[in-house]
Amino acid sequence: MKKSSEKFANTAVLWQLCGFGGRQSNLGGVGAPRLRPRFKKRATTTPAVLCIFFSLLFAALVFFGWFDHSIFLSLSSENIEQLKTPKNYPLNCTAWNRTQTCPTNYPTVHKPTNLSRPSNQTCPDYFRWIHEDLRPWKESGITREMLEGARTAHFRLIIVDGKAYVEKYKRSVRNRDLFTVWGIAQLLRLYPGRLPDLEMMFDCNDQPVIKSRDYKGPNAGPPPLFRYCSNKWSLDIVFPDWSFWGWPDTNIRPWKHLSKDIKEGNKRVKWEDRVPLAYWKGTPSMAASRRDLMNCNISDQHNWGAHLYIQDWLKEIKEGFKQSNLEDQCTHRYKIYIEGRAWSVSEKFIFACNSPTLYVTPRHHDFFIRGMVPQKHYWPIRDNNKCKSLKFAVEWGNNHTSEAKAMGEASSHYVQEDLKMDYVYDYMFHLLNEYAKLLKFKSTIPPKAVELCPEVMACAADGVRKKYMLESLEEAPSDTIPCTLPPPYDPQELKAFLDGKFTNTKQVESWENEYWDKQNMKQ
Structure with missing residues (x-):
């Protein structure tokens, strides 16, 4: 009797998918399904009849044992809702310790279904500085020769066919490189298959090193080097710092x-x-x-x-x-x-x-x-x-x-x-996408590069390092799309924005001067 009830339950699910059932059922939601079809308009009778016919045919095949119904057990009313949300993929250290290779079960692509974040939602205004940071290469593009000029970096990140690889050149202070790379690994888990092929150099030290004065003219070819901060005299490309994932x-x-x-x-x-x-x-x-x-x-x-x-x-x-x-x-x-x-x-x-x-x-x-x-x-x-x-x-x-x-x-x-983490990831996403558009060479995986995945870093970690990695682990692909990158500033707009900041600062200094002038007069 149990198997028979399971068979008929699967038939009920098909009736739900055909559009029949209680008002509150909503593909397995609240309320018991109503199996009696309700025809209100003659214009909808033909497709409804076809759906009924195939449902009854399916029921007969299952009832007489001519079709294995077990593959549809996961489509029971209470589980249909779960199909709408991404599956979680926690850290799998058991498999890593056994194979020493990155897991292959994580999705390589994911189509978001959550419409709570509309596609026309624009990113915060500070995202516009992505265009300004990449402007030195807008006309010339980035050649491999330019990239190799940034070999002072701590590591090279490579993305090929949706997978990331890291080639380390030297160790940074205080886990900066580890948690920066960890953050990039989470970005790939959040938006699987959405980042293009690219190669980038990353320096984890404090001071910018790509000086604007050394690269002037249309054929200057400055090395593209990423770091956590820059200044008005330098061309280093700013990127979110390691502490977003813990320090x-x-x-x-x-x-x-x-x-x-x-x-x-x-x-x-x-x-x-x-x-x-x-x-x-x-x-x-x-x-x-x-x-x-x-x-x-x-x-x-x-x-x-x-x-x-x-x-x-x-x-x-x-x-x-x-x-x-x-x-x-x-x-x-x-x-x-x-x-x-x-x-x-x-x-x-x-x-x-x-x-x-x-x-x-x-x-x-910094970037924000x-x-x-x-x-x-x-x-x-x-x-x-x-x-x-x-x-x-x-x-x-x-x-x-x-x-x-x-x-x-x-x-x-x-x-x-x-500056919530959704936007931090979206900033990384847009920055790397815009950067990749400038590359004039095919990205390749160096012989010494190691495939990047959370298991590589976290499974061998211990103590607070592992704790913070687990706290910041993205266990499932995002079911929302990134915010929309705003356009670059036009020159007049950018000048007006910077002039406004300068004016506000000078106004404070003027108030301050007046205050101290009055204090001096009292003495």
Whole structure:
């Protein structure tokens, strides 16, 4: 009787697929299926009759044992809904330990079915800088000779027929290369088969090295080199940094989880109740500018409105990072951002705090900061007169609390929404696609390259490294499509945008000058 009921249950599924059944069934949804066909219009009778005929024929073949019905068991009413979502593919270390090869069961292509993210959804405006970063090669394209000129890189990434390979040249500091490559592996899992063939060189050090002055003219041929930051004097191509997938050396969780932790941390102390001073904690030895910043700490002689702390990483490592949780550092009304050797990975963590960021004049940029605007997302601080600049910023904020609070909320919203992991992956996706269009050679797999997949990196890992890899593992293809890449700036539009940022900064400096002029007159 059980087998017979299974056979008739499969026939019921076919009737559902024909369009008959309860109003709420929806291919195996809520409510029991109604098997009685309902004909409302004569115009639909013919296809309905055909569907009934083939359903009854199928039922007869199954009932008399002339057809194996078992292959349709997965199409039961309660399972049809599951066919609409991608299957998960967790890390398979058992197979990896046995074969030492990447799994072959992960989909090589996936057609998204989720319409909750429409195809015309445009990416955030900072994606437009992809066009600007690749502009040096727009006319000439990228030859293999140009690519080989970037052999100072830590590794070469190759994508051929949807599979990625890595050839390592040297080891980077503090797991940067490992988690950068891990992030690229997750991109391939998220959008399988959607990235074109390409080869790229990646440098994990701080300072940009491809100087614009060395490559002038239409036939200059600068080497295309990817890294985490660049500046207005360099041509290095910016790429999301490793910490988006975790930084075990400093106990920083993957951004997908950490951003939520900081968001919850923001709720502990309302902005109005936070310490009405500026806060910074870091390593002053990283740069002269940071050592200079420490002179702005509150002391018996001066009150510059800032609490500044030295981060002792050796002590933190020994004590289990008890005093370095980023979600616990949103207790002051203002946060300070200042570069280290170059751009600092701390940038997004500081912006996420719901407190206005006092942004010390930078020399470098990462991939997302170029979409942020002074006075809207941050308050500019002079690098050559930090203490007075900080003092004025804190007093201005405490006297204009509604504007200051709105600024902190705007910057936090920016990094929580426009910098969520969906957009980080989409930025990588569009950057690599646009880059690949410039290549004038066929990508090939070097003899020493190793196929890239999560098992290669994570199965042999241990401790916090493995923990963060598992936390940031993309277990299934995305069921949504990437956002639409916005067009490049036209020259006048870009100039107007940059001029607006410059004007906003100069306005703050003008207010600051007026403030200190009045203070000097009082003395």
